[in-house]
Amino acid sequence: MINKLIENIKKTGAPIVVGLDPTLKLIPDHVLEKNYKEYGANLEGVSNAIFEYNKTIVDSVYDLIPAVKPQIAMYETFGIPGLVAFDKTVKYCKSKGLVVIGDIKRGDIGSTSTAYALGHLGKVTIEGKDFRGFEEDFATVNPYLGSDGVKPFIDVCKEEKKGIFVLVKTSNPSSGEFQDQKVDGKPLYELVGEKVNEWAQECREGDYSQVGAVVGATYPEMGKILRDIMPNSYILVPGYGAQGGKGKDLVHFFNKDGLGAIVNSSRGIIGAYAQEKYAQYGAANYGDAARAAVIDMRDDIASALK
């Protein structure tokens, strides 16, 4: 799957992933109202509004981008109907040729991690027939439980030719509380990065591996070090845009081949219509505003990488 991602990145010239993280605040009123009228002002109505919102955005930008990253929490918050919207979104994005990174940050022990991996990246067999729960191409994984918690995901990735991004250094302000703690003089995130590199060697597809890492754009200096520690891992970089990361901060997340990183923006794209910069589109044309924001992001990153 990493090669499909790289192929998509080369085709679009945009190492960009659009975070499909809908919230009631971000979805324009006219979309909510229409769906409340049709399905009720309840979880069903929200579920349908989310899917319509996502679909419009995807229809507006899919030819410009290699991948999307739905954050499952934003769907799970609406219970089963919310997760139905997640599932429909994943399937729709795949039908448009996009690579889908499920931002699920799961992680547990042994057979429990296997259950998550099968549910999101693999399949279950019932009376000899295969069924898929959710159907992402990649998933994000939390490493706090150690190899026991990550290896089951890697096993499923090998079987299914899918991939994971392991949280190494997250983009949030308090990520250092545990991740930066020094272990024998080295921050914990480096130790996690070294493990990611070990895991990555188990499932290479050419230069890159099915095992990537998450490193926040908000910590460019650490990104530089982690880039060297995990040379064969793609780095998924959140924190661009709304969280404060800029194009110039991203240079060191990339390898010399111009590959090796993919940068996420969520609110900055899907909520572009509500920003002053794209206000001329108006809420009615939120898809066009998202397209303009994607083009600007692509150009910002391209000029930084020159």
Next chain:
Amino acid sequence: MINKLIENIKKTGAPIVVGLDPTLKLIPDHVLEKNYKEYGANLEGVSNAIFEYNKTIVDSVYDLIPAVKPQIAMYETFGIPGLVAFDKTVKYCKSKGLVVIGDIKRGDIGSTSTAYALGHLGKVTIEGKDFRGFEEDFATVNPYLGSDGVKPFIDVCKEEKKGIFVLVKTSNPSSGEFQDQKVDGKPLYELVGEKVNEWAQECREGDYSQVGAVVGATYPEMGKILRDIMPNSYILVPGYGAQGGKGKDLVHFFNKDGLGAIVNSSRGIIGAYAQEKYAQYGAANYGDAARAAVIDMRDDIASALK
């Protein structure tokens, strides 16, 4: 909610939580076959089989135990239909007076953690009306992202009078890979424990807090130290039974008041019928086997605590 849990523990005399972690291997054939016949040999059939299996076990043991802990991965692996079984299980257990600990191990940043917290412990408001996604009483939380990732759960706990158990030292063999790393001479799990104690002080209900911790039964010496570091936190102890922990290992997880810990067993209870010790019940009476296993576990722990 911690006081409801303590009340239930006192009433039953059993600091026990039954892990409702169904797998296709654990569910007796006659239950699967019946549901496949009625709903199809597919995800719907499995979903209904899981709920029937859980319901029979709950009906057989609910008067003996204070709480249950469904592991959401075992449901999520079957996609939306699996999560429908999770939701029905949570609601059914609550209708029987049980405290429900959602073993979800979620954790993300800021507004994303808020979304998880609202979806599992809180509510969302749509056009002035409240809706609940899932409805657990407690949730387990992964601390790797730091305070940013945990605080949103605590805020929702305060609002809803619900609780969380933060992963401190997990029961699996490789938990030490990161959790045991020494930071200024102290293992990381102690640092996390200290943070848990800080968070716990924010939402006490008398002697105990809505913020508890997860510490594996498989590491009793560490449990002893962590007990002292987090005096007001309930410790949720996995790893008893199938993972190797025994009653005598559990003594130090409890406070001098005889409270402060609740011990989980999953396969050891729900799969008791398949063990030699309870084979006389047969697969047809898996509920009775579970009841016998709960009584043995309760007595094992009670005699260790004497």
